[in-house]
Amino acid sequence: MSLRLSTVILPVDRWHEGGREKWRRAEELGFHAAYTYDHLSWRTFRDGPWFGALPTLTAAATATERLRIGTLVTSPNFRHPVTLAKELMSLDDISQGRVTLGIGAGGSGFDATALGQEAWTPKERADRFGEFVPLLDRLLTEGAVSQRGTFYSAEEARNLPGCVQRPRLPFAVAATGPRGLKLAARYGQAWVTTGDPKLYETGTPEQSREALRGQVEKLGKACAEIGRDVAEVDRILLHGFSPERNAPLESVDAFVDYAGRHRELGFTEIVIHWPVADSDFATDPAVFESLATEALAQLG
Secondary structure: OOOEEEEEOOOOOOHHHOHHHHHHHHHHHOOOEEEEOOOOOOHHHOOOOOOOHHHHHHHHHHHOOOOEEEEEEEOOOOOOHHHHHHHHHHHHHHOOOOEEEEEOOOOOOHHHHOOOOOOOOHHHHHHHHHHHHHHHHHHHHOOEEEEOOOOOOEEEEEOOOOOOOOOOOOEEEEOOOHHHHHHHHHHOOEEEEOOOHHHOOOOOHHHHHHHHHHHHHHHHHHHHHOOOOHHHOEEEEEOOOOOOOOHHHOOHHHHHHHHHHHHHOOOOEEEEEOOOOOOOOOOOHHHHHHHHHHHHHHHO
16 A cells, blocks of 8 residues: 655744745655644744744645645634635635645634633534534535534535535545544545544553554444445544654654554555754754655655
């Protein structure tokens, strides 16, 4: 099974002071895709520069020609399907069909209360996500949509001429629970996971791989329940939130071992963070570039 390598570029640089060059370099290095996080602020980066995902991706679309681009991930925390659909359709057009929408239920971080609301419980996030994704699917595949929902509604919402990618741009659904995996099975062209967050601090790499194996199996069962072949769904692993930490990024050999073990679990794409100095992602830039140019060739 072939394996793709992608990167996630945090939106921390002014576009004309290093931002544009990173996206162009990602294309030059041969990454399959470059994603960015769709947050208003995020973790330890909260008090520093942080730019908007969709304007950044629009700029990236005009600065590159072949590289796929996308969010990893967008959530309902501060988005509405009607306005998001219009922006995504436009971005798909500007990029000439190179956009993937990573989408998840959201979390309890800074985005959860930035609009002045109380943070939603996990059940409330799941309820909203379960309504958000099907409506967004309709908005991106139908010319005009009217729908009344508990959380999200549309009234004659029009998205003409539609996406360049048909029937719509692909969804990469981030999920680990049963409700989210059912959404991934029904609406996702890809599925995204970071692994089991409970293992990050005290787990072992072996425990992490076993947890991932279980998640892959659950995705397969969710697909089987609706008569879908799980092979139709790309399986994306976002690196950086498992017990291995940055160890797999310390050398090409270490990454080849890491990637090979996860390919055996059924993953088709691994995403690594572009180096950010003085952060959890402060990996060696030279080694990082070597991963892009050498690692997959060694996997064969």
